[in-house]
Amino acid sequence: MTIDRRTFLGAAGLTAAIPVLSGLPAARADQAPAEEPRRAAKNLVFMVADGMSFGTLSLGDMVLQLRDGSRAHWVGLMNRAGTRRGLVETRSADGFVTDSAAASTAWGIGELVDNGRVGMTPDGRFPTPILIHAKQAGKAGGLVTTTRVTHATPAGFSCNVPTNRDDESRIAAQMLERRIDLMVGGGARFFPDSLLAKHPDVEVIRTRSQFDAFAGGAVGTGPLLGLFAGSHVPFEVDRRTLSLPVPSLAEMSRAALARLERAGGDAGFVLQIEGGRVDHAGHYNDAAGLIDDMIAFDAAVGAVIEWAANRDDTLVIVTADHATANPGLTEYGARGVKGLMKTLKFRHSFEWMEGKLASKFPLANPEPPEFGDGDMAHATGIDINPADLRDIIEEATGIALSKGETELLARWKRGEAVDGFALAGARYGPLGAVMANHTFVAFLSPNHTSDPVEITAFGPGSELIAPWQQINRVHAALVKALDLPPAKPVA
Ligand SMILES: [Zn+2]
Incomplete structure (x- = not known):
C-alpha cells in the first residue's frame, strides 16, 4: 500500500520541507487542526514547565516515589481517561534549538520567529498574541510565573516588541498598557514607581500578607500585579529551606484561577502558568534546584486538576517550551536508587x-x-x-x-x-x-536542546492536539478551542 506523502504529512501535522534563505525548512503556520472541536472552551489554562525534558519530569516523579510514596500529578493525568497527549517539535525560525521567547511567541501568534524575538515575525510583523486576542473577545487574561513576569515565556504569550526579550522595561510597560488582568511572579525591578504611577488602577501586591488577602478573595477593581522578587522568584529548594515568605507556584496558581474566574465572568479567561526556574536549574546542571522546582510545578498541575474537576468548560494544557540540558538518572539498580x-x-x-x-x-x-x-x-x-x-x-x-x-x-x-x-x-x-x-x-550541556517535548491536554478542544506537531501549530488549536473571532491588530 502506498501513502501519498502530502496526505501523510498533513494528517500527522508535520511541515513540508520548503527551502528558505536560512537553509532550514520553513514552517507553515496555517496547518488546520485534524478535528473540529466538539464545543468551545470558555477558559484556557496553559501550563508550561520551562525547559523540561522527559528526564526532568522523570527525576521529579522518581523523587516523589522515594519521598512521598506518590506519583507526579502530571503522570497521573497522562493515564487518565479522556486525556489527550502529543509530542511537540520545539524549533524556532532560525534553528532547531529554540529559546523561550521564540517558543512562547509560537504559541502566542502561531508563527515561528527567530530566537530572542517576542511577538515579532522574521519579516517584521506583529500579530496579535493569544492572550490579547482573548481579551479582545471579552475574556480576562492572566500570567503566573516563577520568573520575572516580564521574562520570555509570559512575554511571548502577550506582547510584541521590535527589539528582543531583554527589553524587559518595554515589556513591563506594554503589559500594563494592554491591561493584562493578572500578572504574578517576580520582576519588581522592571516596575519602578514612575511606571506604576501611570497606571494608578493597578493593584500591586508584594508581601506575604498582601498575597494571603488576595488568595483569600479580597476583590480589587483593576488589574492585579503581584511582585514577589526583584528578579526571579527564588528556587523552590532555597524557598523551602530558608522558609522565604514567597508564595509557591501552586498557591499563586490557585489564587489566580479564583481571581480570573471572577474577572472573566461569563466570557471566561486565559491563564498561562509557568514553572520558569525548572529551565534555570537545567542551565546550571543543578539537580537540587531542578528536582524541587519540577515537583513545585507538578504541585501546580495538581492544583489546576483539582480546580478543573467536575468542570466541562475549561481546556487545560500542560507542556514544555523546549528541553534544557537533558538530565537523567544514569546508574543501574540499587546503586542508582541510592544516588x-x-x-x-x-x-x-x-x-x-x-x-x-x-x-x-x-x-x-x-x-x-x-x-x-x-x-x-x-x-x-x-x-x-x-x-x-x-x-x-x-x-x-x-x-x-x-x-x-x-x-x-x-x-x-x-x-x-x-x-x-x-x-x-x-x-x-x-x-x-x-x-x-x-x-x-x-546533564548533557548548559544549553537548551532540540528534543521534542510532551503536550498533555484535557477539556473541550483537547481533541485538537495532534500526536505530533510543530510548536506553532498549538496556537491554531487554542484559537479554535476558544472559538475566538478574528483578532484585531495590536496598536
Ligand atoms: Zn533557558
Whole structure:
C-alpha cells in the first residue's frame, strides 16, 4: 500500500520541507487542526514547565516515589481517561534549538520567529498574541510565573516588541498598557514607581500578607500585579529551606484561577502558568534546584486538576517550551536508587552556593554574578580554598566531596578548562558532573536542546492536539478551542 506523502504529512501535522534563505525548512503556520472541536472552551489554562525534558519530569516523579510514596500529578493525568497527549517539535525560525521567547511567541501568534524575538515575525510583523486576542473577545487574561513576569515565556504569550526579550522595561510597560488582568511572579525591578504611577488602577501586591488577602478573595477593581522578587522568584529548594515568605507556584496558581474566574465572568479567561526556574536549574546542571522546582510545578498541575474537576468548560494544557540540558538518572539498580536518595537531603541551589562563594572570595574576574538571575554567569578567577568550597557544597547538598573532586572544582573556579566539552566547562558543567558522581543525575550541556517535548491536554478542544506537531501549530488549536473571532491588530 502506498501513502501519498502530502496526505501523510498533513494528517500527522508535520511541515513540508520548503527551502528558505536560512537553509532550514520553513514552517507553515496555517496547518488546520485534524478535528473540529466538539464545543468551545470558555477558559484556557496553559501550563508550561520551562525547559523540561522527559528526564526532568522523570527525576521529579522518581523523587516523589522515594519521598512521598506518590506519583507526579502530571503522570497521573497522562493515564487518565479522556486525556489527550502529543509530542511537540520545539524549533524556532532560525534553528532547531529554540529559546523561550521564540517558543512562547509560537504559541502566542502561531508563527515561528527567530530566537530572542517576542511577538515579532522574521519579516517584521506583529500579530496579535493569544492572550490579547482573548481579551479582545471579552475574556480576562492572566500570567503566573516563577520568573520575572516580564521574562520570555509570559512575554511571548502577550506582547510584541521590535527589539528582543531583554527589553524587559518595554515589556513591563506594554503589559500594563494592554491591561493584562493578572500578572504574578517576580520582576519588581522592571516596575519602578514612575511606571506604576501611570497606571494608578493597578493593584500591586508584594508581601506575604498582601498575597494571603488576595488568595483569600479580597476583590480589587483593576488589574492585579503581584511582585514577589526583584528578579526571579527564588528556587523552590532555597524557598523551602530558608522558609522565604514567597508564595509557591501552586498557591499563586490557585489564587489566580479564583481571581480570573471572577474577572472573566461569563466570557471566561486565559491563564498561562509557568514553572520558569525548572529551565534555570537545567542551565546550571543543578539537580537540587531542578528536582524541587519540577515537583513545585507538578504541585501546580495538581492544583489546576483539582480546580478543573467536575468542570466541562475549561481546556487545560500542560507542556514544555523546549528541553534544557537533558538530565537523567544514569546508574543501574540499587546503586542508582541510592544516588537519587541523596537528592532528598538537598538544602540549597547552585545559585545559593555561588552567592556564598562570592561573599567569601573577592572576584578577580568577571563582574560579580547577578544572583536571582537565571542567566547568572559562572564567576571565574576565584582563587578559592578547596576546603571552603567543599564545606559550602556539603552545606548545600549534604554530599561530602573527595579530595580529588574538590581540587578539580577549585581549578574550575580559578578558570582552568577541566571539561573536554568546552561549552559545558565554561559554565556549571564541572560542578554538575562532580555531583553526578554521588547522585548519578547527569546533564548533557548548559544549553537548551532540540528534543521534542510532551503536550498533555484535557477539556473541550483537547481533541485538537495532534500526536505530533510543530510548536506553532498549538496556537491554531487554542484559537479554535476558544472559538475566538478574528483578532484585531495590536496598536
Ligand atoms: Zn533557558
